Amino acid sequence: MDTIVLKLIGIGFITGIINGLFGSGGGTIIVPALVFLIGMEDFKAHATAISIILPLSIISTIIYLKSNIIKLDISFIVVLGGIIGSFIGAKFLKKIPNLILRKIFGIIIIITALRMVLS
Amino acid sequence: MILFIIGLISGIIGGMGIGGGTILIPSLIFFTELNQKEAQGINLIVFIPVAIVALIVHFKEGNIETKVSKWLILGGVFGAILGSLLAMKIKANSLKTCFGIFLLFIGIYELLKKE
Numbered sequence: 067m068d069t070i071v072l073k074l075i076g077i078g079f080i081t082g083i084i085n086g087l088f089g090s091g092g093g094t095i096i097v098p099a100l101v102f103l104i105g106m107e108d109f110k111a112h113a114t115a116i117s118i119i120l121p122l123s124i125i126s127t128i129i130y131l132k133s134n135i136i137k138l139d140i141s142f143i144v145v146l147g148g149i150i151g152s153f154i155g156a157k158f159l160k161k162i163p164n165l166i167l168r169k170i171f172g173i174i175i176i177i178t179a180l181r182m183v184l185s
Numbered sequence: 186m187i188l189f190i191i192g193l194i195s196g197i198i199g200g201m202g203i204g205g206g207t208i209l210i211p212s213l214i215f216f217t218e219l220n221q222k223e224a225q226g227i228n229l230i231v232f233i234p235v236a237i238v239a240l241i242v243h244f245k246e247g248n249i250e251t252k253v254s255k256w257l258i259l260g261g262v263f264g265a266i267l268g269s270l271l272a273m274k275i276k277a278n279s280l281k282t283c284f285g286i287f288l289l290f291i292g293i294y295e296l297l298k299k300e
Contacts, residue, residue: 082263135273155196
């Protein structure tokens with residue numbers, strides 16, 4: 067096994083822990099890792115990230131389901147909105163400048179984070 | 186209705202390629218009675234159908250590097266089991282604080298990142 071394979075397994079492991087522990091956030095670890103460590107193009111890194119996080123999320127979902135954490139009736143409504151929203155989002159993706167979007171997103175996230183930590 | 190709107194907005198943001206979950210989980214905490222663990226569980230299960238649709242599109246366009254992803258998944262499976270079991274052990278409120286700190290790092294990273 068060469069070092070790149072070990073690196074990939076390690077990145078995967080950390081992604082899995084974060085994604086399982088927080089039920090989200092796998093992409094925020096794996097996309098920069100693929101871009102900066104592997105040198106992958108940004109759009110390929112996003113696509114590849116989904117192919118990794120999907121099986122990990124299925125595993126985590128099973129563990130959460132077994133602990134009776136997931137309310138299926140509520141999930142169903144959120145899923146409906148989520149599917150429609152992701153179609154709209156995918157269409158918008160090419161129209162709005164990514165940099166401005168990301169800075170706005172960053173500010174919203176920081177405010178949200180502080181509210182969660184302090185409340 | 187609020188649940189549908191929360192799903193819709195996170196879906197739009199997720200579809201744009203910036204973490205939908207980072208919006209979905211706090212929204213569920215702020216606007217519904219769900220606790221941190223329940224919100225995380227909903228995010229996980231909601232991600233599955235949305236990701237399947239996205240994955241089919243990306244596969245057709247040849248955007249996925251399977252050579253790389255198989256090793257990442259291998260490590261990821263063990264991480265996912267460990268992380269999820271850990272989440273089940275931690276109290277919902279403590280998990281919320283940890284999640285908030287994690288979010289803070291994501292926000293700072295997004296702000297400082299150069300394109």
